[in-house]
Amino acid sequence: MDKFPYKGVALAGIIRLGDLPVHRLGFGAMRLCGDSAWGRPRDRGHANRVLHRAIELGVNLIDTADSYGPEANESQISEALYPYPPGLVIATKGGLVRPNRRSWVEDGRPEHLRRAVEGSLQRLRLERIDLYQLHAPDPNVPFAESMEALADLKRAGKIRHIGISNVTVAQLEAARSITPIVSVQNPYNLRNRTSEDVLAACERLGIAFLPWYPLGGKRGLKALKVKQVASRRGLTHAALSLAWLLAKSPVMLPIPGTRSIDHLEDNVRAASLRLAPEDIADLG
Numbered sequence: 001m002d003k004f005p006y007k008g009v010a011l012a013g014i015i016r017l018g019d020l021p022v023h024r025l026g027f028g029a030m031r032l033c034g035d036s037a038w039g040r041p042r043d044r045g046h047a048n049r050v051l052h053r054a055i056e057l058g059v060n061l062i063d064t065a066d067s068y069g070p071e072a073n074e075s076q077i078s079e080a081l082y083p084y085p086p087g088l089v090i091a092t093k094g095g096l097v098r099p100n101r102r103s104w105v106e107d108g109r110p111e112h113l114r115r116a117v118e119g120s121l122q123r124l125r126l127e128r129i130d131l132y133q134l135h136a137p138d139p140n141v142p143f144a145e146s147m148e149a150l151a152d153l154k155r156a157g158k159i160r161h162i163g164i165s166n167v168t169v170a171q172l173e174a175a176r177s178i179t180p181i182v183s184v185q186n187p188y189n190l191r192n193r194t195s196e197d198v199l200a201a202c203e204r205l206g207i208a209f210l211p212w213y214p215l216g217g218k219r220g221l222k223a224l225k226v227k228q229v230a231s232r233r234g235l236t237h238a239a240l241s242l243a244w245l246l247a248k249s250p251v252m253l254p255i256p257g258t259r260s261i262d263h264l265e266d267n268v269r270a271a272s273l274r275l276a277p278e279d280i281a282d283l284g
């Protein structure tokens with residue numbers, strides 16, 4: 001019998017990415033690469049076990065990108081999980097390149113995005129990518145050109161749904177004027193709420209908001225108010241931070257990442273937590 005005493009991420013409820021229902025707590029695979037999202041994991045067998053455990057716990061949205069590794073993260077996912085279980089949505093991203101481990105450089109040129117989608121399809125062993133996200137607008141390429149390229153790829157059947165990442169409300173509106181957008185992925189956590197306006201726009205539109213860096217790093221997890229509420233409720237800081245996100249908005253779809261099965265299980269606990277109004281008030 002499974003020693004894990006929780007029912008898994010199903011308790012977080014469901015949100016739709018276009019026509020695709022997913023549990024409202026996903027898994028961000030970036031941390032399965034080497035340090036700085038560069039190279040392969042030191043222990044590929046262990047990385048495979050983390051991905052399998054995520055699926056066992058009910059995760060049916062995995063977020064990745066061609067720039068994680070680069071390429072290695074997508075290959076790791078197909079190595080571990082192909083043939084994919086029914087209902088698993090793999091969300092990948094393109095539009096950033098990695099000349100070296102320290103650099104992330106935008107490339108939103110249509111010809112690059114076309115090549116990037118072909119590469120992701122191959123590495124993920126898919127005929128169509130369920131959710132393809134523009135990783136970030138390219139300041140050197142008109143945003144509309146990047147979005148039109150993705151709309152063309154969708155029409156060509158290579159992409160099922162389009163998402164965007166690291167955008168403003170104005171860019172969300174500009175993208176929507178070109179093609180339907182099912183999700184936005186921006187940084188958001190207890191400490192960093194600079195995308196509050198984008199979250200509000202997603203709520204108005206009824207589309208998913210995927211907060212990246214949802215745990216807010218060591219400083220986020222150790223913030224005084226998090227410590228106080230977590231100790232009062234007997235929770236880990238990570239589970240509390242994720243439960244706060246889930247309570248914050250019905251369109252919130254956190255994608256926490258980890259290399260550790262214990263941390264993965266801890267994060268999944270957030271799905272079954274219901275914070276009291278005083279907890280939410282104390283967290284601000």
Ligand SMILES: NC(=O)c1ccc[n+]([C@@H]2O[C@H](COP(=O)([O-])OP(=O)(O)OC[C@H]3O[C@@H](n4cnc5c(N)ncnc54)[C@H](OP(=O)(O)O)[C@@H]3O)[C@@H](O)[C@H]2O)c1
Binds near residue numbers: 216
């Ligand atoms: N769109 C973008 O530009 C963008 C940028 C960054 C990330 N992302 C996506 O967002 C996902 C999540 O972002 P992220 O990995 O930067 O941030 P995160 O999920 O908030 O944090 C991951 C870090 O927290 C630690 N951690 C995870 N669970 C923990 C727990 N229960 N207790 C203590 N520590 C824990 C991990 O270390 P351990 O491995 O030791 O657990 C890791 O160092 C990524 O995987 C990626 O898919 C997107």
